[in-house]
Amino acid sequence: MSPGNTSFSRLRQDAASIFKAGVEAVNAEAAVLNACRINGDDLQIHDRCVDLSAVEHVYVIGAGKASADMAVGLASLIEGRITAGAITVKYHHTRALEHIRLIEAAHPVPDANGVQGARQILDILDRAAENDLVICLLSGGGSALLPLPAEGLTLADKQETLRVLLACGAEIDEINAIRKHMSAIKGGRLARRASPATLITLVVSDVIGDRLDVIASGPSVPDTSTFSDCMRIIDAYRLKKQIPKAVLDHMTAGVAGRVEETPKADTGIFEGTFSFVIGSSIAALEKAQKTAEALGYGSLILSSMIQGESKDAAKFHTAIAKEIRKSGNPIPPPACLISGGETTVTISGVGTGGRNQEFALAAAIDIKDEEAMVLLCGGTDGTDGPTDAAGAVVDSNTVRNAEKAGVCPYTHLKNNDSYNFFKQTGELLMTGPTGTNVMDLRVILIGKSE
Helix, strand or coil, X not given: CCCCCCCHHHHHHXXXXXXXXXXXXXXXXXXXXXXXXXXXXXXEECCEEEEHHHCCCEEEEEECCCHHHHHHHHXXXXXXXXXXXXXXXXXXXXXXXXXXXXXEECCCCCCHHHHHHHHHHHXXXXXXXXXXXXXXXXXXXXXXXXXXXXXXXXXXXXXXXXXXXXXXXXXXXXXHHHHHHCECCCCCHHXXXXXXXXXEEEEECCCHHHCCCCHHHCCCCCCCCCHHHHHHHHHHCCXXXXXXXXXXXXXXXXXXXXXCCCCCCCCHHHCCEEEEEEECHHXXXXXXXXXXXXXXXXXXXXXXXXXXXXXXXXXXXXXXXXXXXXXXXXXXXXXEEEEEECCECCCCCCCCCCHHHHHHHHHHHHXXXXXXXXXXXXXXXXXXXXXXXXXXXXXXXXXXXXXXXXXXXXXXXXXXXXXXXXXXXXXXXXXXXCCCCCCEEEXXXXXXXX
């Protein structure tokens, strides 16, 4: 059925269907089952085979919003062989498991539960010997959920530093470089603790380019960043007076060589470690595209690597949508634009929101004079920043309807208060935990003119 002269209700319904299909395509439990096979005593993970009959103990550890779902998939294959396990998840992102303990903790700013979870993981690793197998399950959110401070730092130091980093508009790789150098477990230190056991890490990626050293701050792989890199980031965003003195002193000591660097690739501890990305953004985008085409839309994947300031990225997307409306280029309406990636927000106001909601609000303002356009922007994990929403859904009438109701979109955008704007307009995207996390998914539908 062709969308034809499409109503806003039809466009919104289709956008939701396209988003849902994309998210379901990267279900973390299914991703594990697709990547792993059991054949007798052999555990096959992509191109690597582990003879479980030669393994004395199997330990399962991990962290991230999707790690509980990953554990369910793994347990269905090898549950009878698991000796013990500990995984830290975001509050309410849980599943029923045996033999693997789930510790719920805070995200994006860590809490004491996260510290306890990290310690329980290290306790398990201290039991691992040469003939043992450690399987580490990592997904987005793992950085905040493994917040064990380096010696001389406190949880409060890390919490305040992260708040500053999240507010300044730093990219995720920059944030994670500093996280790694404040940590006793990230940046390859988990692998050091697991040695000499064999360590296999399965990863659902929420990072542009699927960089293993950035996802969950790379606890099981060599770190490419240094203390000097951290100081350059601090200087670039002028954070010296904003971060705790203990953190600044720690970084300075690291540059001077008085604090040990994170493990690098030439360290022998990584000889028995193997990492596999089993889920990423592109699979979600491709499924979303197929769904859009089945619904009758010409479709175009713009990129899986969208980043930068949310408001600026929104204008880039709406500019292409406007071009489609005006000239039929690069595809004629009815059309669907799809993109993935992860933008950032430089916080200057005191409101509540997330990068997807801010993106949607900026886009709504930009398409207020257009015909029949709908934009859905959501986190594939079901959350957006510190809110209970995944994002928001807007259309060409969003701004006009809000202003008629006395709600000013411009004031809310300036105050970084997109959540409360959409709470009043009823356009929040509420999905609950999805069991995966491959960054954000944006869907723009351009219907035919009436």
